[in-house]
Every structure is written in structure tokens, then in C-alpha cells.
Amino acid sequence: QLQLQESGPGLVKASETLSLTCTVSGDSISSSSYYWGWIRQPPGKGLEWIGSIHYSGSTYYNPSLKSRLTISVDTSKNQFSLKLSSVTAADTAIYYCARIGMIVVVIGYWGQGTLVTVSS
Amino acid sequence: EIVLTQSPATLSLSPGERATLSCRASQSVSTYLAWYQQIPGQAPRLLIYDASYRATGIPARFSGSGSGTDFTLTISSLEPEDFAVYYCQQRSNWPALTFGGGTKVEIK
Numbered sequence: 001q002l003q004l005q006e007s008g009p010g011l012v013k014a015s016e017t018l019s020l021t022c023t024v025s026g027d028s029i030s031s032s033s034y035y036w037g038w039i040r041q042p043p044g045k046g047l048e049w050i051g052s053i054h055y056s057g058s059t060y061y062n063p064s065l066k067s068r069l070t071i072s073v074d075t076s077k078n079q080f081s082l083k084l085s086s087v088t089a090a091d092t093a094i095y096y097c098a099r100i101g102m103i104v105v106v107i108g109y110w111g112q113g114t115l116v117t118v119s120s
Numbered sequence: 121e122i123v124l125t126q127s128p129a130t131l132s133l134s135p136g137e138r139a140t141l142s143c144r145a146s147q148s149v150s151t152y153l154a155w156y157q158q159i160p161g162q163a164p165r166l167l168i169y170d171a172s173y174r175a176t177g178i179p180a181r182f183s184g185s186g187s188g189t190d191f192t193l194t195i196s197s198l199e200p201e202d203f204a205v206y207y208c209q210q211r212s213n214w215p216a217l218t219f220g221g222g223t224k225v226e227i228k
Contacts, residue, residue, distance in 0.1 A: 046207065046219060046221045047156075047164065047207055047209075047219040048219070049218065049219065060214075060216075062216070063121075063216070096164075100217075104169050104170060104211075105152075105211040105214045105217070106169045106175075106209070106211065107154075107166060107209070108166055110165075112162075112163055113163055
């Protein structure tokens with residue numbers, strides 16, 4: 001059964017870089033049929049797509065975050081990662097990693113989410 | 121950027137009642153619209169994709185309809201576990217994905 005697990009610091013200082021890793025089990029991240037992505041949700045608010053990556057390395061970023069964002073994949077570890085630089089309080093959110101279908105581009109599997117708080 | 125507007129923001133209903141949720145797109149997304157359910161403290165769950173197709177394991181009381189700019193999620197008879205927040209999501213301009221602001225279905 002597919003499982004996705006986010007990991008990384010729960011507290012990041014303003015102006016620093018937020019780094020998270022998603023470990024995938026039960027499926028190969030090298031599957032050509034899927035993208036792997038990140039979605040976030042500020043406390044009490046709605047969902048925002050951050051960006052996605054294919055195992056080939058092709059990346060797709062939310063234009064509003066693109067200048068601060070890097071998503072990468074490590075097929076040897078079956079992991080993909082998120083780095084968001086120059087964070088502010090507005091980046092405080094639950095961060096979810098997810099598997100996204102390539103043919104029908106929907107989010108079929110989600111991690112449980114991890115809360116990242118940006119402190120001043 | 122395609123903006124999705126969901127209405128109402130909150131829907132107060134009793135178990136057994138019918139729920140009708142709306143999602144309107146700022147421009148046509150064809151039928152490239154999905155619906156998700158989020159129970160507090162949990163990750164969202166895919167309910168409907170391509171406007172009207174139920175995802176695996178989703179009960180038949182959930183149905184979706186619409187095309188172009190206007191979409192509806194209907195829950196035919198609310199069960200206690202259906203009280204949650206529902207989001208629509210479009211993929212028309214992939215590689216960008218956008219979500220609506222959500223509709224909370226609460227117990228009246």
C-alpha cells in the first residue's frame with residue numbers, strides 16, 4: 001500500500017530556508033505514470049499547490065513561489081524534497097506531499113502532513 | 121490564472137438531507153475538475169475527478185456534475201462522516217493546479 005511521509009523541522013526562522021523531505025513507500029518514485037508534489041495549507045485556511053516533479057527531473061512550480069522554490073528527487077532513496085527560501089510568517093502551514101496522476105492530473109494519495117511554523 | 125470560487129462558504133444541514141455544493145471557474149476548465157473531502161486533522165481525500173467520475177472506494181451518494189465554468193458536488197443523503205470541508209481543484213492549465221476556497225458542511 002502506498003504511503004507518503006513528510007519529514008523535516010517543524011520550526012524555521014524567518015528569512016531562512018524551509019526544507020522538507022517526502023519518503024515514498026509501497027511504490028517506486030521512478031514510475032513514469034506519476035508526478036510527485038507538494039501542497040500546503042495555512043492553519044484554518046484552504047489548499048495551495050506548491051509544485052510538482054517527475055522522476056525524470058522535470059519540475060513545475062507555482063508562479064507565486066517560483067523564485068524561492070526548489071523541488072528535487074532522489075530515486076535511490078525513493079524520496080523527493082522541497083526547499084523554500086527566505087520564508088516569512090506567511091509560509092507557516094501544514095505541508096503535504098502527494099502523488100499526482102499524469103493522465104488524470106489529480107492528487108490520489110497524500111501524506112499525513114507536517115506543520116511548519118515560521119518564527120520571527 | 122484560473123480562479124475557482126466555491127459557494128456557499130458554509131452549509132448547515134442535518135443527517136439524511138441532500139447537500140449541493142457549487143464551484144465556479146473564472147474561465148472554462150472543460151471537465152477537468154476534481155472534488156476533495158477534508159475531515160479536520162486529516163489530509164484531503166479525492167472524491168470525484170473529471171467532474172463526474174467517482175474515485176475508487178467513494179460511496180455512490182457522492183456525485184459530481186458540470187462542465188465549462190459551473191460544477192456541482194451533490195451528496196444525496198448526508199451521513200455523519202460526511203460533515204467536513206470540501207474543495208474543488210482544476211487541472212485545465214496543468215502544470216498549474218488551483219483549488220477553490222472550500223465549503224464547510226456542518227451539522228445543523
